[in-house]
Amino acid sequence: MNLFQTAIETALFYHPAVWWVGKQMRLEREHCCDDMAVEICGSVLEYAGALAEMEEIRGRNMEPAMAANGGELVCRIRRLLGQPEPPSQSATLAVVLALLIAGASTVISLRAAPQEAQPAFDVASIRLAQPGTPPSFGVGNGGGGGANVTLKTLIAFAYQLQEYRILGGPGWISSDRFNVEARAADPTTPPEQLKLMLRSLFADRFKLSVRREIKESNVYNLVVAKGGPKIKLSADQTPTDINGPAPPGAGPNHGAIRLGAGSMIGNATPLSRLANLLSQRLDRIVIDKTNLTGRFDITLHWTPDVGENPLSPTGEPLPAEPGDAPSVFVAIQEQLGLKLEAAKGPVEFLVIDHVEKPSEN
Numbered sequence: 001m002n003l004f005q006t007a008i009e010t011a012l013f014y015h016p017a018v019w020w021v022g023k024q025m026r027l028e029r030e031h032c033c034d035d036m037a038v039e040i041c042g043s044v045l046e047y048a049g050a051l052a053e054m055e056e057i058r059g060r061n062m063e064p065a066m067a068a069n070g071g072e073l074v075c076r077i078r079r080l081l082g083q084p085e086p087p088s089q090s091a092t093l094a095v096v097l098a099l100l101i102a103g104a105s106t107v108i109s110l111r112a113a114p115q116e117a118q119p120a121f122d123v124a125s126i127r128l129a130q131p132g133t134p135p136s137f138g139v140g141n142g143g144g145g146g147a148n149v150t151l152k153t154l155i156a157f158a159y160q161l162q163e164y165r166i167l168g169g170p171g172w173i174s175s176d177r178f179n180v181e182a183r184a185a186d187p188t189t190p191p192e193q194l195k196l197m198l199r200s201l202f203a204d205r206f207k208l209s210v211r212r213e214i215k216e217s218n219v220y221n222l223v224v225a226k227g228g229p230k231i232k233l234s235a236d237q238t239p240t241d242i243n244g245p246a247p248p249g250a251g252p253n254h255g256a257i258r259l260g261a262g263s264m265i266g267n268a269t270p271l272s273r274l275a276n277l278l279s280q281r282l283d284r285i286v287i288d289k290t291n292l293t294g295r296f297d298i299t300l301h302w303t304p305d306v307g308e309n310p311l312s313p314t315g316e317p318l319p320a321e322p323g324d325a326p327s328v329f330v331a332i333q334e335q336l337g338l339k340l341e342a343a344k345g346p347v348e349f350l351v352i353d354h355v356e357k358p359s360e361n
Helices: 002-011 016-041 044-060 073-080 089-112 151-158 191-205 271-281 328-336
Strands: 123-128 136-140 143-150 177-183 209-224 257-260 263-269 285-288 296-301 338-354
Touching: 002 016, 016 044, 016 073, 044 073, 123 191, 136 151, 136 191, 143 151, 143 191, 151 177, 151 191, 177 191, 209 271, 257 271, 263 271, 271 285, 285 338, 296 328, 328 338
Parallel strands: 209 285
Antiparallel strands: 123 177, 136 143, 143 177, 209 338, 257 263, 263 296
16 A cells, blocks of 8 residues: 555655545554554553653664654653644645645636537437337438437437446436437448447437446356356457457458347357347347457357347347247356346446436427
8 A cells, every 4th residue: 555655655756635634644654553563562641751762862863763653642641642743734734735736727727627528410300209100210421310219219229338327317208209310411421420429419308317327236147057158269360359340351240139039149259249239139248258268259149038128239120039038148148158136336327417408409
């Protein structure tokens, strides 16, 4: 801990607040040592007298000796004897000055930093959906939005998380359905930029205000089942960015996973992506704990439960699969040699602080 503290003080050498905090930490370390020494010797008075005597010896004899004078000695003795410490005006002034300097530097840096404008669509239309329209949502070709879809679903898509990780907000965000159409000036705008534009649209038209919060929650750990994995390494092990184009020399279906209502068929796919797609279909985050590296050919068929997400990550309805397959938990173990284990872990949630129904246009 002392080495870590020294590293921080070195990196932030000119920050007065860091030095004040460091001084307090060293003083608290002395307090801990004092308490341990009193517990061992059994007498507060004896130990306090020893500290005072060591200070006298240090004043008389300048030869090297074992020190017991760390921190402020008088304050330490007062603390051991249970006597209140008189307020120090100089210490109080130093703390206030350090905080003022730290606050001023923060304000200056915030004012100096340019405020980057949030990307926004050129035109947008939001209307209540008519019943019977097939639900869909997504981004592409310079546009984004959805048809007959709830705001909660759109928020989950724009912020790239599952709906169960959205907390707060009135009930209508999960019941009222909207047709949202938005268009950017540039039809070649990348999908990630379009999702940022959707966030700006929600903030403008729905007055949406959110914050991120990490809580311990239920998760699934994807582990190797007893008997070992049944999946095989793909012949195509060409590295690539999962979200980017296939590299030269890669197979035609490099890294792709075909999704069905109860199926996943992948070619040259890392297990981290399988875990991510399972997270989108189930009611919990799935964390890859298999320690299996490389790319695998994956074929998985199961009978989906009622609560599983019937839409693909881009919003299209998934094609139906035969209903004679086992549950997803049994299928993963029997067909892949892997297993989903219930566990606890840190999960990031999106908390809605404010949202309003929009006016149609």
